[in-house]
Amino acid sequence: MATSTVELRRPRAAPGTVMRLLQTFAALSFASYFFFWLIGLGLVIALVVAGVVSKWAAMVGVGAYLCSVAVYMPQFGRGWPFHWFLYSHFVDWVLGYYDSTCIREGPSLDPDGRYLFAMVPHGVFGVCRAFSGGTLWRSLYPGVDARWGSFGGAFRLPGVREFSLSCGCLDAGRPTLTRAIQRGENIMLLPGGSKELLLTDGASTTTQLVLLDRTGFVRLAIEHGLDLVPGFCFGEKWVHDLVLLPAPLRRQLYRRFRLAGAVLIGRWGTFLGKVTSADGKPLSLGHVWGAPIRVTRQAEPTAAYIAEVHAAFVGEVRRIFDTYKSRFGYADGETLELVSAKSAKTT
Numbered sequence: 001m002a003t004s005t006v007e008l009r010r011p012r013a014a015p016g017t018v019m020r021l022l023q024t025f026a027a028l029s030f031a032s033y034f035f036f037w038l039i040g041l042g043l044v045i046a047l048v049v050a051g052v053v054s055k056w057a058a059m060v061g062v063g064a065y066l067c068s069v070a071v072y073m074p075q076f077g078r079g080w081p082f083h084w085f086l087y088s089h090f091v092d093w094v095l096g097y098y099d100s101t102c103i104r105e106g107p108s109l110d111p112d113g114r115y116l117f118a119m120v121p122h123g124v125f126g127v128c129r130a131f132s133g134g135t136l137w138r139s140l141y142p143g144v145d146a147r148w149g150s151f152g153g154a155f156r157l158p159g160v161r162e163f164s165l166s167c168g169c170l171d172a173g174r175p176t177l178t179r180a181i182q183r184g185e186n187i188m189l190l191p192g193g194s195k196e197l198l199l200t201d202g203a204s205t206t207t208q209l210v211l212l213d214r215t216g217f218v219r220l221a222i223e224h225g226l227d228l229v230p231g232f233c234f235g236e237k238w239v240h241d242l243v244l245l246p247a248p249l250r251r252q253l254y255r256r257f258r259l260a261g262a263v264l265i266g267r268w269g270t271f272l273g274k275v276t277s278a279d280g281k282p283l284s285l286g287h288v289w290g291a292p293i294r295v296t297r298q299a300e301p302t303a304a305y306i307a308e309v310h311a312a313f314v315g316e317v318r319r320i321f322d323t324y325k326s327r328f329g330y331a332d333g334e335t336l337e338l339v340s341a342k343s344a345k346t347t
Contacts, residue, residue: 007103008136010095012275012284019096024272026093031125031240031264031271036159065158075155075164075171078183079147082168087145091134094127098239098273099284102131103324104140106291109229111143114181115292116221117188119231120209120317122196124240124264127273128233131287132188133167140289146186149177151194174220181224191217195344202237205334207321211314212340218310225297228309230316234286234328239273240264286328290316314338 013019044062047053053061074080085091095102109115119128131137132146149172154164170176177187190196192210199208221228243265266273275283293312298305321336 004107005103005105006108006140007101008139009101010092010099010134010136012096012099019093023093023097026090027097028270028272030094030130031127031266031273033163034157034160035271036163037157040159069156069158069161073155075150075152075161075169076173076176077179079168079170080165082147082166083145085166086133086168087135087138088133089135091130092136094130095134095136095285098127098130098235098275099282100131100136101284101286101328102136102140103286103288105289105320109141109144109292113144113292114184114224114226115144115146115186115229116217116226117146117186117229117231117289118191118217118313119188119233119287120190120192120196120211121200121207121233121236122190122192122194123233123236124197124200124242125236125271125273126190126197127236127239127285128190128231128287129167131231131233131285131289144186146188147180148188174216177220178224181220181226187220187226189217193341195341198242199339199344200237200242202241205331206337207237207334208337208339208344209317210339210341210344211317212338214341215306215310218306218313219301221295222298222301222305222309225295227292227295228313229292230290230313230320232288232290232317232320232324234288234324234330235284238277238283239275239285240266240271284328286324288320288324290320 013023044053044058048055048058117132119131122128129148132148146168148164148167148169150164150169152171152173154169155161155171170180172189181187191214193214196208196210199210201208218228220226241264264271267275277283293309293316295309296305318336325334326332
């Protein structure tokens with residue numbers, strides 16, 4: 001087993017090459033999946049207008065699909081097979097578009113071990129999720145895979161549902177994740193969630209993390225004896241701008257569906273991430289996975305032990321940020337600030 005820190009890079013291809021085209025397509029697709037339903041609806045309408053299918057057939061097909069969404073819910077069970085997609089070259093192309101570098105501190109993980117990977121910050125869109133896949137992941141963590149926990153609203157939206165399931169996502173509710181762990185699966189989470197998304201600010205020198213009162217992921221790790229692996233994504237706050245929807249609409253979206261009520265704007269006014277800053281400097285993403293925090297299993301964790309492991313996780317996140325921030329283009333004066341979920345704005 002490897003014993004040293006490993007660094008891997010997926011470089012941005014030269015302009016005008018086929019690889020650059022593939023990287024751009026993959027990054028745009030990855031950032032646009034929340035609107036796959038609109039693309040699909042447009043395709044159905046186009047087929048009807050072109051006379052390829054009748055209005056009746058289109059209505060029956062759409063109705064049948066919506067019924068399947070209501071009755072077929074694999075997100076609460078075993079999900080879908082996902083290795084074919086999450087660990088494919090498609091994700092490498094996404095990482096390549098952002099000229100990404102990933103660092104794994106310490107030795108490779110034991111494939112027979114049990115782990116909960118927790119990454120911060122969420123970012124405007126969560127491009128950081130790409131660092132959990134591709135051949136990059138397989139090189140850093142051979143023999144180790146993990147299921148994502150995702151918010152329930154993702155499985156109600158056509159297109160988003162299929163994309164999420166193909167990435168290995170399950171409903172992030174405790175009962176579903178518990179069953180997955182009992183089947184022997186590892187878990188991947190963004191503990192800051194959509195509240196942390198709304199705190200993303202590329203113009204600020206302070207990165208806010210919704211971690212002060214987020215201890216559920218720590219409790220889950222302790223209850224099942226999962227070693228906790230901290231991860232930090234650098235640079236995502238610069239590749240998209242955050243545009244908030246009107247406050248009343250944001251409140252409704254968050255209360256009903258736990259949706260953030262925000263839209264990301266990137267390159268050329270699309271969802272595609274930016275690759276240069278306003279002053280023309282190249283942008284890139286960096287991610288650091290720390291060594292696992294060893295956890296002693298407790299079927300009924302004490303408050304003291306939860307606090308101890310949570311403090312260790314927060315300490316590792318701070319250390320990773322302070323150690324690597326200058327490496328990934330952050331100024332010396334940039335800092336982290338921990339906030340509570342209660343104080344984080346949703347409206």
